[in-house]
Amino acid sequence: MQGESFAPVSSPVRRASCTLAYLAEREILDIETASLGAAYGLFLTTVLVVLWQISDLNFSVVCTIGSGLQCLAFALLSMKMRAAKSARGISAKALQLYVIVYICRLTSTLNMEGYIPMDATGDWVYQVADIVTLLLVLLILQRIYTTHSKTHSDDADTFQVLPMLACCAGVAFLCHGDLNRSLFFDVAWMMSVSVDTVAMVPQLWLLSKLGGKVDALTSHFVALLFASRALTFCFWFYGYPELAPLDNSWNACGYAHVALHFAQLVLCADFMYYYLKATLRQEAMVLPELDV
Numbered sequence: 001m002q003g004e005s006f007a008p009v010s011s012p013v014r015r016a017s018c019t020l021a022y023l024a025e026r027e028i029l030d031i032e033t034a035s036l037g038a039a040y041g042l043f044l045t046t047v048l049v050v051l052w053q054i055s056d057l058n059f060s061v062v063c064t065i066g067s068g069l070q071c072l073a074f075a076l077l078s079m080k081m082r083a084a085k086s087a088r089g090i091s092a093k094a095l096q097l098y099v100i101v102y103i104c105r106l107t108s109t110l111n112m113e114g115y116i117p118m119d120a121t122g123d124w125v126y127q128v129a130d131i132v133t134l135l136l137v138l139l140i141l142q143r144i145y146t147t148h149s150k151t152h153s154d155d156a157d158t159f160q161v162l163p164m165l166a167c168c169a170g171v172a173f174l175c176h177g178d179l180n181r182s183l184f185f186d187v188a189w190m191m192s193v194s195v196d197t198v199a200m201v202p203q204l205w206l207l208s209k210l211g212g213k214v215d216a217l218t219s220h221f222v223a224l225l226f227a228s229r230a231l232t233f234c235f236w237f238y239g240y241p242e243l244a245p246l247d248n249s250w251n252a253c254g255y256a257h258v259a260l261h262f263a264q265l266v267l268c269a270d271f272m273y274y275y276l277k278a279t280l281r282q283e284a285m286v287l288p289e290l291d292v
Contacts, residue, residue: 043072050125058119059238066231067129073224074098074136080217081140087148089218091157091206095141097199100165102134104192107185114179115189156209159202168194171260177243177253190253197260197267200225204271207287214285223275226268233261 055061109116109127116122172191180186240254278285
């Protein structure tokens with residue numbers, strides 16, 4: 001009798017809570033859809049304006065477009081945090097690596113001209129895209145450690161980044177080029193390339209450990225970074241001979257650029273398989289859980 005007396009009360013409460021949860025999830029999905037549409041529309045408009053008004057359509061403009069895609073990726077990640085009011089599924093360690101990437105890259109491109117695009121976008125558009133991206137990364141990190149600290153997946157964001165950084169520093173010092181005509185600025189550029197190769201690893205590790213459904217904005221974030229690196233790989237695959245030393249010795253820097261950018265694509269290949277699979281089937285992306 002006691003169980004029967006509670007059934008009429010608990011059932012409506014349960015239904016109401018399920019309804020509220022459904023409506024909240026639906027609202028987040030609507031916000032994500034609107035954010036995606038607005039972000040992609042603004043990005044395409046910006047690219048067209050840059051190509052029409054600024055670029056002289058030299059092949060090196062693909063580097064600027066790649067930087068723009070990275071900027072768009074982190075803008076979507078910021079939108080995801082605002083929509084969900086949560087930092088779940090976002091790796092703080094990956095973001096810390098990206099801070100190093102952009103500081104090292106901008107150290108080179110703001111002071112020297114050795115590794116910037118050869119068309120007019122290399123004068124300032126390329127650098128502005130990286131500056132905006134760096135600010136977005138810092139903003140997301142600030143939210144993770146302050147307003148959304150309780151929602152961050154600390155128990156899953158456990159990838160050890162220090163050994164990778166040590167390896168990246170070694171590669172940067174041993175394989176740096178000489179286009180900047182300065183050891184410091186050449187190593188700074190090569191450090192950005194090396195760290196950029198592994199910066200996504202903690203994010204992929206986190207998503208694999210969490211497993212299950214991946215929200216749309218997070219999956220688009222990784223996919224856009226993959227597309228950005230694919231464009232940059234195409235550029236360096238075509239242009240790596242330009243990195244050859246002045247004395248015509250072995251082009252370690254050129255081969256390292258091609259190998260490192262190709263490695264980025266390989267690291268994201270598994271994620272992109274599930275992303276494309278979900279996109280073609282028009283269903284939510286689901287990752288298998290990694291038991292570690």
